[in-house]
Amino acid sequence: MELLKDYNKDKLEKLFDNFYQYEGKVIQVRNYNNQVIEVPDGDPDTFKKVSGFFMDKNHVYRENLTKDSPSRTIKNKYGNSINNPEAKWEISIIEGIDPNSFKYIKEKYDTVYWLDKNGIYVKKDGTLKKLEHADLDSFEYLGFLYGKDKNHIYYENEIIPIDVHNYSLDTWGFIKDHQRIFHYDFEIGLDPETFEVEHYNLIKQPIILRDRTGKYAYTRSTQSDAGIVKME
Structure with a gap:
């Protein structure tokens, strides 16, 4: 959801990065492409960034392009990829994840596995997908995007045939x-x-x-x- 362009900047209260509290809402101010984006159902008191995603007491969120958005990058005159100022962004709720028990399994630069009380999730294509066959109690991160539980070894969201x-x-x-x-x-x-x-x-x-x-x-x-x- 995008707010009006004539919002009152004096009422912004910074949370972190380019996220602000505004009249009881959480908004993101993207100066690069002149967008002001509302976080749906965002709670300013508990909203935070967690290793590539966002969460509050209500939801876990991701940042993504809208369905009608142009590409996120374009080529400049030198042939290099740069951010596209015409790209349209939104903050979306990742459905089905419990924010009160949500956490990464191990925080690293390549953090890829997460959990909540209901299961294991893998970071893929900018969102989180449930690892359907994973055992919650025994799952651990091995490194190099590998995970394991008592039954399988995984590379991202795929089971690989290695003896666990x-x-x-x-x-x-x-x-x-x-x-x-x-x-x-x-x-x-x-x-x-x-x-x-x-x-x-x-x-x-x-x-x-x-x-x-x-x-x-x-x-x-x-x-x-x-x-x-x-x-x-």
Whole structure:
């Protein structure tokens, strides 16, 4: 919901960042694209930011483009992506989450898993989606966007076929058991028993891997373009 452009700036009471209390409401003032946005049912006394999302005593919220909005970014004359001043934003309620028990499982720069009294949620596409098969009592964050509970190992919202009772996770994000190896969401088809990382640098690829069959060059930026080639 967008407020009138002629709101009285003298009545603004800052909460944090660009959020304010205004006549009992919580509003966001986006000077970059000249928008003033009301937080639906927002409570000024309890409204706060929590690692990429917002919450108060009533709801958990996310920041998103409206359905009729132009793209969030555009290209400048140099070909670089910049924020689009024509983009239209809103603060939306994420339905079905209990704000009184909502919290992140572990706060990190890559915080991805959250919980409330009803279940586990994963941060995906700017919102939170329930991890349907996750066990609330045993779930924990492993790092590198992996999670686990007593039954499964997860990468974001996907179950990956790694033995939850007999696995290892190294300092580069390779997770394996006695049968399979994964690097994030990509399966590494090498021998787990003799697998080793010889050289690792995500910026200056390839990553060099080795097992009993030889040496391999591994490259990836996303799962779709990941690949492994045996080196002569």
